[in-house]
Amino acid sequence: MSDERIWTAAVLVIGDEILSGRTQDKNIAQIATWLDVQGIRLREVRVVPDIEDEIVDALNAVRARYDYVFTTGGIGPTHDDITVDAVAKALGVGVIVHPEARAILERYYSGRGIELTEARLRMARTPDGAELIPNRMSGAPGIRIGNLFVMAGVPHITAGMLDALTGQLEGGAPLIAHTIGAWSPESEVADLLRQGEKDHPGVVIGSYPFFRDGKVGANFVIRSTSAAAVAACVAMLTAGLEAAGYAVTDGGI
Amino acid sequence: MSDERIWTAAVLVIGDEILSGRTQDKNIAQIATWLDVQGIRLREVRVVPDIEDEIVDALNAVRARYDYVFTTGGIGPTHDDITVDAVAKALGVGVIVHPEARAILERYYSGRGIELTEARLRMARTPDGAELIPNRMSGAPGIRIGNLFVMAGVPHITAGMLDALTGQLEGGAPLIAHTIGAWSPESEVADLLRQGEKDHPGVVIGSYPFFRDGKVGANFVIRSTSAAAVAACVAMLTAGLEAAGYAVTDGGI
Numbered sequence: 001m002s003d004e005r006i007w008t009a010a011v012l013v014i015g016d017e018i019l020s021g022r023t024q025d026k027n028i029a030q031i032a033t034w035l036d037v038q039g040i041r042l043r044e045v046r047v048v049p050d051i052e053d054e055i056v057d058a059l060n061a062v063r064a065r066y067d068y069v070f071t072t073g074g075i076g077p078t079h080d081d082i083t084v085d086a087v088a089k090a091l092g093v094g095v096i097v098h099p100e101a102r103a104i105l106e107r108y109y110s111g112r113g114i115e116l117t118e119a120r121l122r123m124a125r126t127p128d129g130a131e132l133i134p135n136r137m138s139g140a141p142g143i144r145i146g147n148l149f150v151m152a153g154v155p156h157i158t159a160g161m162l163d164a165l166t167g168q169l170e171g172g173a174p175l176i177a178h179t180i181g182a183w184s185p186e187s188e189v190a191d192l193l194r195q196g197e198k199d200h201p202g203v204v205i206g207s208y209p210f211f212r213d214g215k216v217g218a219n220f221v222i223r224s225t226s227a228a229a230v231a232a233c234v235a236m237l238t239a240g241l242e243a244a245g246y247a248v249t250d251g252g253i
Numbered sequence: 254m255s256d257e258r259i260w261t262a263a264v265l266v267i268g269d270e271i272l273s274g275r276t277q278d279k280n281i282a283q284i285a286t287w288l289d290v291q292g293i294r295l296r297e298v299r300v301v302p303d304i305e306d307e308i309v310d311a312l313n314a315v316r317a318r319y320d321y322v323f324t325t326g327g328i329g330p331t332h333d334d335i336t337v338d339a340v341a342k343a344l345g346v347g348v349i350v351h352p353e354a355r356a357i358l359e360r361y362y363s364g365r366g367i368e369l370t371e372a373r374l375r376m377a378r379t380p381d382g383a384e385l386i387p388n389r390m391s392g393a394p395g396i397r398i399g400n401l402f403v404m405a406g407v408p409h410i411t412a413g414m415l416d417a418l419t420g421q422l423e424g425g426a427p428l429i430a431h432t433i434g435a436w437s438p439e440s441e442v443a444d445l446l447r448q449g450e451k452d453h454p455g456v457v458i459g460s461y462p463f464f465r466d467g468k469v470g471a472n473f474v475i476r477s478t479s480a481a482a483v484a485a486c487v488a489m490l491t492a493g494l495e496a497a498g499y500a501v502t503d504g505g506i
Contacts, residue, residue, distance in 0.1 A: 021285030032274030119443035190372035
């Protein structure tokens with residue numbers, strides 16, 4: 001499976017609220033999980049402040065390096081929402097009021113008897129040449145231009161946008177993951193894990209220790225694009241753990 | 254206050270488990286909050302996979318740019334724990350078994366009647382020239398070398414390490430934050446927020462909309478190193494919101 005093309009992605013979180021610790025990010029995990037299913041590997045995340053030059057620099061660093069780049073945050077109606085301008089600057093294109101986005105907002109607000117103010121109309125601005133990503137939650141759409149996907153900061157809105165993109169992006173074979181767990185200190189099984197990776201090329205084993213109910217244990221996640229390789233490695237690790245006297249819980253503890 | 258030196262930091266999260274979506278990161282928010290209190294601004298976060306070259310490149314990019322860099326993850330006993338090697342490579346120094354770290358682990362494990370295996374001894378490896386950051390939770394220490402701080406991936410262990418570092422790092426004036434909330438669509442008050450920032454130099458206003466109980470509202474976070482500037486801006490925004498017919502909740506909704 002190692003000759004297969006691997007599709008990659010980066011996430012750029014735009015948000016002073018994450019850097020200040022005010023808000024705990026939830027978009028990274030949800031985009032990562034979604035990408036897994038699309039057969040795309042999340043390879044890097046950057047979190048940058050609401051400063052245009054920082055966003056532009058980060059965008060230019062990652063958009064050349066990965067197949068897809070997702071941004072989250074900064075597409076609302078207020079003064080600190082500068083993502084569209086930064087994306088346009090990074091791509092060297094202008095910013096327009098997108099006719100379709102404007103029509104969506106007009107429908108959304110007039111249906112609720114709310115005026116489409118200048119501030120709200122900001123949410124119809126896109127880089128020139130962009131397509132829209134539908135947002136059933138709040139009217140204001142996401143934006144797709146080139147390999148960039150501009151998503152909301154609010155997690156449930158981004159969830160809706162991801163849903164709209166499901167199956168739309170070319171990817172490779174999805175990574176298959178199988179988790180097993182044991183009440184073993186991870187330091188006891190370090191050699192076994194190392195051997196497991198060595199014996200099964202293309203398989204990556206993650207080791208995640210925990211401390212629970214006064215006892216230490218660890219979950220082991222075995223990943224590969226080959227279901228057969230995952231199964232073989234799981235079997236080898238399970239046998240090794242049991243031989244060392246540790247009961248194995250399939251699916252993890 | 255704008256002439257004051259601003260101390261900056263970056264966080265480098267080393268972890269396939271975050272990029273796969275398996276684990277929701279909790280270290281970014283806790284380090285960010287802790288840095289706020291130390292008078293240090295978190296300016297960038299990167300999440301990179303457990304691949305040595307990726308870690309080295311990211312370390313070199315951020316350590317030159319910010320006053321302090323915190324890494325999380327990859328310092329346990331297993332094969333996927335490669336942070337120490339990557340830090341040493343980035344700094345161009347060797348890796349040693351740190352005598353003090355070794356002594357800590359010997360005490361920790363012998364006190365529990367557990368053997369200090371080769372795998373466990375991996376946790377005493379540090380870049381040459383490093384100091385240790387105490388870890389009361391699990392024995393294995395964190396590492397401080399130059400402006401790099403190497404912390405655990407497990408959040409409660411990192412919390413203990415941060416505690417040990419409290420007051421040890423030179424910082425500037427802490428950023429003061431005051432939150433107010435109103436049941437106003439943020440698009441209704443966009444102009445007021447913009448004016449608030451314009452009228453109060455050095456103040457940054459964040460706007461965080463929410464949808465709750467069938468109604469839209471927003472919290473506004475007003476930040477500055479000057480308590481007087483924060484108070485003046487809060488007063489202006491409160492008056493503006495009330496004049497527009499929105500009751501203001503001090504402390505946020």
